[in-house]
Structure formats: structure tokens, C-alpha cells
Amino acid sequence: xxxxxxxxxxxxxESTDAEFIQELINAFLExxxxxxxxxxxxxxxxxxxxxxxxxxTVKSNAATFGATELANLARELESMGRENNLExxxxxxxxxxxxxxxxxxxxxxx
Amino acid sequence: MVISSEPARLLIxxxxxxxxxxxxxxxxxxxxxxxxxxxxxxxxEKIRTGSFDLVLLDIEMPEMNGFEVLEACLKDVELRQIPIxxxxxxxxxxxxxxxxxxxxxxxxxxxxxxxxLRARVNASLEKKRLRDEQRKLFRTFAxxxxxxxxxxxxxxxxxxxVIASVLFADIRSFTSIAESQTPAESIDLLNxxxxxxxxxxxxxxxxxxxxxxxxxMAVFGAPIFFEDHAEKSVRAALDMLEQLKxxxxxxxxxxxxxxxxxxxxxxxxxxxxxxxxxxxAIYTCIGDTVNIxxxxxxxxxxxxxxxxxxxxxxxxxxxxYQVEDLGKIVFKGKHNAIKIFAxxx
Numbered sequence: 001x002x003x004x005x006x007x008x009x010x011x012x013x014e015s016t017d018a019e020f021i022q023e024l025i026n027a028f029l030e031x032x033x034x035x036x037x038x039x040x041x042x043x044x045x046x047x048x049x050x051x052x053x054x055x056x057t058v059k060s061n062a063a064t065f066g067a068t069e070l071a072n073l074a075r076e077l078e079s080m081g082r083e084n085n086l087e088x089x090x091x092x093x094x095x096x097x098x099x100x101x102x103x104x105x106x107x108x109x110x
Numbered sequence: 111m112v113i114s115s116e117p118a119r120l121l122i123x124x125x126x127x128x129x130x131x132x133x134x135x136x137x138x139x140x141x142x143x144x145x146x147x148x149x150x151x152x153x154x155e156k157i158r159t160g161s162f163d164l165v166l167l168d169i170e171m172p173e174m175n176g177f178e179v180l181e182a183c184l185k186d187v188e189l190r191q192i193p194i195x196x197x198x199x200x201x202x203x204x205x206x207x208x209x210x211x212x213x214x215x216x217x218x219x220x221x222x223x224x225x226x227l228r229a230r231v232n233a234s235l236e237k238k239r240l241r242d243e244q245r246k247l248f249r250t251f252a253x254x255x256x257x258x259x260x261x262x263x264x265x266x267x268x269x270x271x272v273i274a275s276v277l278f279a280d281i282r283s284f285t286s287i288a289e290s291q292t293p294a295e296s297i298d299l300l301n302x303x304x305x306x307x308x309x310x311x312x313x314x315x316x317x318x319x320x321x322x323x324x325x326x327m328a329v330f331g332a333p334i335f336f337e338d339h340a341e342k343s344v345r346a347a348l349d350m351l352e353q354l355k356x357x358x359x360x361x362x363x364x365x366x367x368x369x370x371x372x373x374x375x376x377x378x379x380x381x382x383x384x385x386x387x388x389x390x391a392i393y394t395c396i397g398d399t400v401n402i403x404x405x406x407x408x409x410x411x412x413x414x415x416x417x418x419x420x421x422x423x424x425x426x427x428x429x430x431y432q433v434e435d436l437g438k439i440v441f442k443g444k445h446n447a448i449k450i451f452a453x454x455x
Contacts, residue, residue, distance in 0.1 A: 008221070012132075015224035020135055027128055053125075056170050060199055061128045064221040075201065 003098075003105050008066030025106050028061050032103075036096050039077070043086055052081030058095070067102040070095065117141045118163035118235050123153030123179065124197065125171045129220060133166055133197070136224045137231065150174030154182055162192055164234055166218075169198045169205050177209060184213045191241070193234040197222065269383025269396075274331035275343035275375055275423055276400050277316065278407035279307065279350065281324040282370040290367065300324060303369065306357055310349035314342045319394050327404075329395050332382040340377045340426025344453055347373045347417050351455045370416070374407025376400070377422040402448060405441040415452040424451045 013021050035054040042051035059074035073095040080088060120142050122133045134144045145160060147153035151173040157165060165183075169176035176196060183189040193215035198206050206217045215234050218227060281287070281303070288296045304321065311318055311328045315336060320327040330346070331339030350373065358368040380397035399422075406418045413436060424433055432454040438447035 011223070012221070016132075016135055016139075024128060024131060027131060031127060053170070053172060056199075057126050060126055060220055063199070064128060064132065 003067065003069065003101050004109065005066035005068050008063075008068075009109065012064065012066070022110050025065070025110050028065060029103055029106065032058055032061065032099055036092075036099065039092055043088065043092070046086060048081050048084045048086055051086060052078055055081055058099075062102065065102070065106060067098075067106075070098045070102050073098055116235075117143060119143050119145070119161065120231070121145050121147065121153065121156055121160060121162045121165045123147045123150065123156075123165060123171070123176070124168040125149050126168070129168065129197070129222075132224075133222065133227070136222075136227055140228060140231075142231075150176060150179045154179050157183060157189060157192065163238060164215075164231060165192055165194045166197055166231075167194050167214075169196060169202055169209070177205065177212075180209055180212060180214055191238075191245075193238050195230060195234060269381040271379055272332040272335065272382045272395070273339075273377075273379050274329050274335075274382065274395065274399075275339045275377040275426070276380065276395055276403040277311070277328045277330070277343050277347060277373060277375045278404050279326050279328075279347075279371055279373045280407055282372060282411065284324040284369070287367055287369065299369075303354075303357065306353040307350050310353055311346045314346035314349065315339075316343065316346050317393070327394075327400075329382070332380075332395065333393065338426065340375075340423045341428065341431075343375050343377070344417075344419060344423065344427060344431065347375060348453070348455050351416055372407055372410030373417045374403050374405070374410060375418070375423045376403035376406060376420040377426060378402075378420075402441070405444075406448075406450060409439060409441075409450065413450070413452065417453045417455065419451050419453055421449040421451070424449075 012024075035058045038054040039051055042048070042054065055074050055078035059071050059078055062068075062071035062074055073091065077088060077091055077095060080086070080091075117140075120137055122130055122137075122144060124130050124133065124146070125148055130146045130148075134146060137144050145156060145162075147156050150171045153165070153167065154174060156162075157179075167176045167179055176198075180194055180196070183192065183194060190213075196206050196209045196214045196217040197220055198217065200219050203219075206219075210217060215237070216230050218230055287299075291299075303324075304326070307326060308318055314330070316328040316330045317332075318326055318328045328343075328346070330336075330343040336342070350371070354369070354371060361368050376399045378399035380395045380399045382393070382395045384393055402420055406420060410416060410418050415436075418436070419433075427433065434452045434454065436450045436452055439450050440447045
């Protein structure tokens with residue numbers, strides 16, 4: 001699966017200017033690790049609501065940049081959280097790894 | 111693609127920073143003035159105080175979610191007029207449908223397509239502009255409540271049966287008054303007269319629905335029903351006569367002829383609704399009650415009393431009103447005699 005869907009990314013890029021795209025990418029790269037941290041903490045605290053909301057944010061932003069795989073992984077975790085199922089196994093770790101790949105690619109695209 | 115539009119005040123309510131950034135930027139590029147709120151609670155506070163033309167509202171949010179914000183806005187008569195576009199992820203379509211059914215103007219799925227965003231925002235702003243114009247128009251001939259009711263239920267030609275009171279008023283021998291002065295003077299006189307009469311009617315909950323020459327027709331208790339429509343209509347008529355006294359004093363001081371009016375009121379069932387075509391329609395009432403009110407108004411000339419009412423209207427009056435029984439009258443073309451009462455001012 002592609003890390004960044006280039007069509008989605010280009011649509012976003014064309015709708016604005018280069019400087020703003022950089023700002024957006026920076027905002028995402030700052031925000032996503034915070035959300036992942038929040039998800040880890042909420043797993044420990046068994047706070048499904050907080051977990052769901054953080055996953056929701058990652059999903060939404062990943063989709064914005066065309067990071068399809070990351071978005072799908074986050075969506076899966078979001079649904080689990082919504083069903084109060086926090087038995088996520090290694091899914092959060094997989095999502096975090098996916099984010100690292102997205103991060104590298106976005107840094108190249110900046 | 112750039113769709114030109116008038117700048118508007120927009121509020122973006124979204125807990126996601128990236129979404130706020132993208133939405134703000136896209137709309138600011140269109141010269142709109144954009145403010146943001148980070149959650150539903152903050153959003154609602156801003157909606158209440160910020161006089162926005164349009165709100166873009168996320169659904170999934172902490173504190174208060176978009177659904178709750180939408181509900182709070184729709185409950186508020188003032189806020190209900192602000193169009194709200196829901197923004198949500200593709201997989202929240204169920205929630206979106208619920209919002210649109212509840213009264214949201216439109217929706218957008220995230221990630222938001224900038225062209226679609228601009229198109230939907232502009233379409234919603236345009237619709238709001240039209241509604242605002244309609245509202246302004248309505249308010250020139252109806253009370254605020256009636257205007258809101260018309261906006262809420264929309265225009266639909268075709269009527270419904272209502273119980274209400276109808277008032278007709280005419281200036282006595284206006285034709286000869288008009289002949290004795292310039293056309294401009296006559297129009298000025300009429301306009302001053304109508305503005306006083308309209309105030310008296312509107313202040314008592316009535317709606318003026320027709321003005322023909324020097325005559326007017328007003329309805330009380332429709333399109334919004336109120337129990338004391340008969341009393342309100344008589345109250346309005348008495349206020350009209352009171353206003354006329356002041357008006358006549360002014361005319362006298364300017365050396366002009368005074369004017370006299372006759373008012374007839376009837377109450378009962380009638381058909382109320384829009385008559386005309388889809389492009390030009392007026393809210394009016396038709397039926398026997400309306401005809402009787404018109405006949406009673408004409409009868410004021412013969413009875414030499416300024417305010418006459420039918421029995422249904424009299425029965426709706428508290429005892430404090432001074433009412434004189436003038437007996438039964440058979441109007442031309444009518445089979446049944448009608449009891450007529452004069453109300454003293």
C-alpha cells in the first residue's frame with residue numbers, strides 16, 4: 001500500500017501555496033506524536049473516550065494528507081475505542097510505525 | 111477556480127488544528143472574515159455573541175459535540191437563522207444525516223475538497239441573503255412572529271382553515287378629499303395615515319394583508335393563532351381611532367380637512383393562505399367571515415358609528431368594553447340577518 005496517495009496530496013497542495021503546505025505538514029508532524037502519546041496513556045488509564053478521540057484526530061489528519069494506510073489503521077483503532085474495546089494488541093505500535101514512514105515521506109514532499 | 115462572493119463573517123468550530131488551518135485558509139482566500147473555536151462549548155459561545163453569517167461545525171468534539179451545538183442553535187429563534195454546515199469524516203455519515211434532518215443547512219466530508227467547500231459556503235450564504243431579504247420584506251407588512259412563521263413554514267399556495275378576526279378600515283369620502291388637494295399631498299396624507307394605522311394593528315398582534323386605495327384589511331389570530339384575537343382586533347381598532355384623533359389635530363393645525371374612518375370587524379372561521387402565483391403571492395383570508403367584516407365596515411356609513419363588530423367578535427370581548435346592540439341587519443345578497451354591535455371609544 002502506498003504511504004502517501006499523491007493525488008490527494010497534490011489536490012491539497014494545489015488548493016494553497018507552498019509555504020502553507022509546509023506549515024500544515026509541520027503542524028501535523030507536531031500533533032500526531034502528541035495524539036499517539038495520548039493513545040498510549042489512555043490505554044493505561046483505560047479511558048476509551050480519550051483513546052477514541054485521539055485516534056479520530058490521527059485518522060482525520062492522515063486522510064487530509066493522503067496517508068491512506070495510516071488513516072485506515074487509525075480508523076480501526078477509533079472503532080475499537082468507540083466499542084469500548086481497548087484490547088488493541090500491537091495495533092497501536094503498527095500505527096506508530098506507519099506514522100514514522102508518513103513522516104519521512106512528508107518531509108521529502110515539503 | 112475562484113467563485114467571487116461578498117465577504118462574510120464565518121465561524122469554524124473544530125477541535126482539530128489542521129482542519130481549522132485548512133478551512134480558515136481556504137475561506138480567507140475568498141476574502142471572508144474567519145474566526146475559529148476549538149470545541150463545541152467555545153463554538154456556541156462565539157455563535158451567541160459573534161453575529162456570524164455562517165458556521166462550519168465539526169461533529170466529533172470534546173466538551174460539547176457538533177450535534178449538541180446544532181440543537182442549541184436550532185432552539186434559539188435568533189441563532190436558528192444562521193446557516194450551519196456540518197463537517198465530518200466519511201464514516202460519520204449516519205450522524206450527518208441526523209444533523210441535516212434536524213436542520214443543518216448542508217454538510218461536507220473531510221478531508222474537505224476546497225472547491226466543494228467554496229461552492230457550498232457560497233450557496234449557503236446566498237440562500238441566507240435571500241432569506242434575510244425575505245425576512246425584511248415580511249417585516250414591512252407583518253409582525254416579527256408572523257414573519258418567522260412564514261419563513262419557517264415556507265410559501266405554499268393553498269390555504270388552511272383558521273379561526274381569526276378580520277378588520278376592514280376605510281377613509282370616509284376620501285375621493286372628495288383627494289380632489290381638493292394635489293396628488294402629492296394625497297399620497298403624503300395616505301402614507302402618514304397608514305403608518306399610524308399599521309402601528310396600531312401590529313402593536314396588537316395583527317397582520318395587515320391588503321391595502322387598496324385608502325382602505326386596508328388586517329387579520330388577527332392567523333397565521334399564528336392566539337386565543338384573544340377578537341379582543342386584540344377591537345383593541346387595535348380603538349387604538350386606530352385614538353391615533354386618528356391626534357392625526358386630525360395635526361391636520362386641523364395645518365388648516366387641512368380632517369378625515370374620518372369606518373372600521374368593521376368580524377370573527378369566525380375562514381380560509382387563510384397565500385393567493386396568487388409562485389412568483390407573486392400575498393397572505394390573505396377568504397370566506398364568509400371576511401365578507402361580513404367588509405359589509406360591516408360599509409355599514410358604518412349608515413350607522414354613523416366609527417366601529418362596528420359582529421356577534422362572534424362581541425362574544426370574544428371582556429365585559430369592560432362598552433358595546434351597544436344595534437339589532438339585526440340583513441346585508442345585500444345575504445340570507446341571514448346579522449347582529450351588529452357598536453363599540454364605543
